Amino acid sequence: MKRQAEKKHTVAATRVETAQAVLPGHTNGMGTLFGGIVMQWIDVAAAIAAARHASGPVVTASMDRLHFLRPARVEEFVIVRAEVSYAAHSSMEVEVEVQTENPWTSERAVTTHAFLTFVAIDEQGRPRPVPALITETALERRRFREAAKRRAERLRERAHLARRPAHPKKKNG
């Protein structure tokens, strides 16, 4: 029983893979997939991975290092793969890789990559603790160590943003 409970908190247990087809309504003026749509698909897949680890609701705290490496075209399939790479006290980092799949050849190519941070919340929307993440492979352990460094950078950025004054309201006329 204890073994089963532990298995639930492995990186593998958080893994999510979603598939979409690029439809004409998803595209920008160039006929390729609009970035905002990809960001939504990324956010949803990553939130499911984090919510699995947290066994409950989570909110997105940040999305960073978002790179669009190549476009996705109409009729291509878009595969979004997400997994929790790090868990701290109430927050978790999720790594997301997006690939296109050619429907004729099944060939895949990486199009987008991102890291997101989610915070597990209670009924009042306050942060609540999450279980420790169990890494099982050398790659997962390496990603965990790298994620710890990114977390430290993010927290520095957040503290910096919190100190910055808001832009003044634009005067009418």
Ligand SMILES: CC(C)(COP(=O)(O)OP(=O)(O)OC[C@H]1O[C@@H](n2cnc3c(N)ncnc32)[C@H](O)[C@@H]1OP(=O)(O)O)[C@@H](O)C(=O)NCCC(=O)NCCS
């Ligand atoms: C995310 C949120 C719950 C954090 O609440 P808070 O009262 O500021 O809580 P804390 O400062 O104690 O931070 C809680 C955890 O979140 C992490 N965190 C908060 N903001 C973060 C950010 N911008 N990037 C990365 N981590 C962040 C903290 O490091 C902390 O992690 P830990 O508990 O693992 O050490 C709050 O800022 C919030 O509700 N933001 C809006 C979320 C939202 O609307 N998202 C979009 C829709 S889902």
